[in-house]
Amino acid sequence: MTEKIKQKLIELGRDVADQILKNKNPAIDIPVRALSNVVFNKKEQTLELGNKSSERSFFNVGHVKKFLQTIEVAKISKELLDVQKHASLRDVFYMAKRTIPNSKINLVDEQTESDDAIEDLELVTGHSRELLNINANKMGSVAGKVVIEDKGDEIDWSKMGSGGWSIPSNVEEIKFKKVQAKYVIYMEKAAVWERLHEDKFWDKQNCIIMSSQGQTTRGIRRLLQRLSQEHNLPIYVLCDGDIWGAYIYSVLKYGSINLAHMSENMTIKTAKFLGITMDDIEKYGLKKHLITLTENDYKRIDQLQNYEWFKDNKHWQRQFKLMLSLKGKVEIQSLSSRGITFISEKYLPEKIKNQDWIE
Amino acid sequence: MTEKIKQKLIELGRDVADQILKNKNPAIDIPVRALSNVVFNKKEQTLELGNKSSERSFFNVGHVKKFLQTIEVAKISKELLDVQKHASLRDVFYMAKRTIPNSKINLVDEQTESDDAIEDLELVTGHSRELLNINANKMGSVAGKVVIEDKGDEIDWSKMGSGGWSIPSNVEEIKFKKVQAKYVIYMEKAAVWERLHEDKFWDKQNCIIMSSQGQTTRGIRRLLQRLSQEHNLPIYVLCDGDIWGAYIYSVLKYGSINLAHMSENMTIKTAKFLGITMDDIEKYGLKKHLITLTENDYKRIDQLQNYEWFKDNKHWQRQFKLMLSLKGKVEIQSLSSRGITFISEKYLPEKIKNQDWIE
Numbered sequence: 001m002t003e004k005i006k007q008k009l010i011e012l013g014r015d016v017a018d019q020i021l022k023n024k025n026p027a028i029d030i031p032v033r034a035l036s037n038v039v040f041n042k043k044e045q046t047l048e049l050g051n052k053s054s055e056r057s058f059f060n061v062g063h064v065k066k067f068l069q070t071i072e073v074a075k076i077s078k079e080l081l082d083v084q085k086h087a088s089l090r091d092v093f094y095m096a097k098r099t100i101p102n103s104k105i106n107l108v109d110e111q112t113e114s115d116d117a118i119e120d121l122e123l124v125t126g127h128s129r130e131l132l133n134i135n136a137n138k139m140g141s142v143a144g145k146v147v148i149e150d151k152g153d154e155i156d157w158s159k160m161g162s163g164g165w166s167i168p169s170n171v172e173e174i175k176f177k178k179v180q181a182k183y184v185i186y187m188e189k190a191a192v193w194e195r196l197h198e199d200k201f202w203d204k205q206n207c208i209i210m211s212s213q214g215q216t217t218r219g220i221r222r223l224l225q226r227l228s229q230e231h232n233l234p235i236y237v238l239c240d241g242d243i244w245g246a247y248i249y250s251v252l253k254y255g256s257i258n259l260a261h262m263s264e265n266m267t268i269k270t271a272k273f274l275g276i277t278m279d280d281i282e283k284y285g286l287k288k289h290l291i292t293l294t295e296n297d298y299k300r301i302d303q304l305q306n307y308e309w310f311k312d313n314k315h316w317q318r319q320f321k322l323m324l325s326l327k328g329k330v331e332i333q334s335l336s337s338r339g340i341t342f343i344s345e346k347y348l349p350e351k352i353k354n355q356d357w358i359e
Numbered sequence: 360m361t362e363k364i365k366q367k368l369i370e371l372g373r374d375v376a377d378q379i380l381k382n383k384n385p386a387i388d389i390p391v392r393a394l395s396n397v398v399f400n401k402k403e404q405t406l407e408l409g410n411k412s413s414e415r416s417f418f419n420v421g422h423v424k425k426f427l428q429t430i431e432v433a434k435i436s437k438e439l440l441d442v443q444k445h446a447s448l449r450d451v452f453y454m455a456k457r458t459i460p461n462s463k464i465n466l467v468d469e470q471t472e473s474d475d476a477i478e479d480l481e482l483v484t485g486h487s488r489e490l491l492n493i494n495a496n497k498m499g500s501v502a503g504k505v506v507i508e509d510k511g512d513e514i515d516w517s518k519m520g521s522g523g524w525s526i527p528s529n530v531e532e533i534k535f536k537k538v539q540a541k542y543v544i545y546m547e548k549a550a551v552w553e554r555l556h557e558d559k560f561w562d563k564q565n566c567i568i569m570s571s572q573g574q575t576t577r578g579i580r581r582l583l584q585r586l587s588q589e590h591n592l593p594i595y596v597l598c599d600g601d602i603w604g605a606y607i608y609s610v611l612k613y614g615s616i617n618l619a620h621m622s623e624n625m626t627i628k629t630a631k632f633l634g635i636t637m638d639d640i641e642k643y644g645l646k647k648h649l650i651t652l653t654e655n656d657y658k659r660i661d662q663l664q665n666y667e668w669f670k671d672n673k674h675w676q677r678q679f680k681l682m683l684s685l686k687g688k689v690e691i692q693s694l695s696s697r698g699i700t701f702i703s704e705k706y707l708p709e710k711i712k713n714q715d716w717i718e
Binding site: 079080083085086087088089090091092093094095097098099135137138139140141142148149150151153154155159160161162163164165166167168169170173174190191193194195198199213288289331333334335336337340341 | 438439442444445446447448449450451452453454456457458494496497498499500501507508509510512513514518519520521522523524525526527528529532533549550552553554557558572647648690692693694695696699700
């Protein structure tokens with residue numbers, strides 16, 4: 001795989017060099033990564049890039065910097081692949097931040113510039129940043145009945161004590177040796193993960209529990225996708241009962257606007273939203289713990305209601321309406337008001353048994 | 360240990376019950392947790408609580424709610440210890456958030472209230488929240504030449520693939536089975552951890568690498584303290600070269616104002632600040648990557664300069680002055696501009712060999 005990617009980068013460089021040797025204005029063709037070029041593929045049920053692309057050329061005052069930045073990150077990625085090392089986005093920024101000889105101009109001044117160039121490089125090469133050996137931040141833990149091999153170590157996710165295995169930023173090279181688990185619960189909160197882990201939920205239910213803290217990293221998305229695709233495991237998403245929880249689910253399932261070009265490697269088509277649903281509030285006696293919606297919540301509900309992938313989805317439209325009529329949201333942890341193990345002994349087993357989720 | 364703590368909680372309850380049976384106004388004596396009662400113990404070099412305490416009684420309109428909240432979290436902690444379960448701060452909030460019978464008053468309305476009550480309970484019982492089975496969020500990863508036992512699992516920190524072991528929120532019950540490592544590097548950034556991990560830094564240098572992302576959790580502070588106290592390992596702190604890095608170090612070494620009552624269980628007296636120092640900027644050619652100080656940076660420098668524990672420290676005062684004269688700060692990752700493995704092959708080994716740190 002690495003050889004294939006290096007070849008792509010070499011081709012890119014050779015193509016530019018050829019143009020120069022032919023006295024042409026060197027240029028790269030890059031698909032447009034903007035909302036105007038993001039489409040929702042109804043058949044595939046994912047966000048994708050459209051067909052618009054734009055040429056970036058050297059002898060163009062408006063293009064030259066971006067052109068050079070793209071070439072520079074391609075060079076950095078090639079070097080990383082050569083020495084088999086990975087760099088973080090921030091590392092790449094500092095590696096690219098050099099002054100152009102005989103000038104006072106830096107190739108990049110802000111990380112957003114190198115980040116953008118890296119996303120362009122993903123498009124040009126057709127390979128994800130991770131495969132270009134560039135990582136984002138690591139985050140999150142996992143436990144369950146799975147044995148993997150990673151960097152020569154055999155790691156049993158069921159023998160990780162109270163901490164679990166720490167999920168790396170890049171999971172491309174992990175090999176699944178033994179997958180006994182029957183499904184995965186992904187949750188947005190580390191504290192809920194510790195609750196389920198202490199209750200040996202994954203052992204009793206024969207599943208995998210996985211969490212981040214806050215945003216879902218690309219490492220986690222890929223790990224979930226691989227478990228879903230390579231091992232056919234259902235992926236259940238457990239979030240707060242609010243519009244932000246719905247959005248976490250939305251990104252996992254349909255992709256996100258700024259990573260539309262990566263949908264194929266990122267989205268989990270079969271993901272199901274397990275909870276907290278607006279119906280759970282009544283069903284599990286959480287009404288007392290409703291938190292009043294903020295201005296920001298209302299704004300976001302309005303946006304999600306109108307997303308193409310939610311527009312024709314009766315179940316989600318109903319949820320959004322319930323949010324508005326309840327004027328409130330609830331947190332996963334409000335289940336603790338029913339008892340500390342209520343979530344692992346009653347709520348989750350019941351929801352899964354009754355297939356009480358939203359798709 | 361658990362029995363001892365339960366006993367403390369039972370005593371607390373019995374004491375209150377006794378007062379009621381004697382027709383007294385039931386009260387609890389609680390040390391004052393406010394800046395006015397925080398002192399810097401020069402001999403011990405830690406922040407501590409002073410001697411001021413205040414009585415909180417039931418028949419006092421200003422006290423009654425806090426009194427009840429303290430009793431309530433004591434009850435919750437006792438229940439958790441009884442069933443050998445742990446709850447998060449948020450869980451405890453929801454467990455305590457119940458309506459007082461025949462009223463419309465909730466025992467707690469905001470998490471800050473139950474958090475406060477828990478800190479009071481730490482003081483009253485003399486035991487940390489973790490030992491009361493109440494956890495904060497988990498965060499961070501560790502790798503290195505150490506074997507631990509946790510929840511019946513034997514975990515080898517040197518065989519955790521690219522992810523490392525995920526640090527739990529509560530490390531009180533971990534047993535160290537084999538500690539071959541000679542020192543610990545704690546870093547504030549997960550991306551730097553992945554850099555060092557990929558370079559097998561801990562293997563080549565025979566050490567432990569540990570990181571959080573952002574704030575240092577109590578789990579990490581306790582883990583570092585235990586490695587320092589129980590295994591005599593030096594703890595080196597690796598942060599950005601700015602006032603916020605200095606503050607991370609300050610909290611690890613001297614304690615923090617709001618956890619002054621927990622200093623004994625939290626501070627690492629021998630911690631050393633490895634970098635990035637202001638001197639490193641010149642020494643390692645990072646001047647180009649200076650980021651201009653913000654208004655907020657200047658304010659914080661002024662505050663730290665005047666903290667009692669930094670006031671008489673020549674080395675730190677010099678650093679603060681250098682920050683002001685350079686008018687800038689640098690990030691750890693700026694070292695990547697010198698080459699992707701510069702940090703693990705040159706910067707860190709050289710700094711440690713030359714004992715080039717600040718205390």
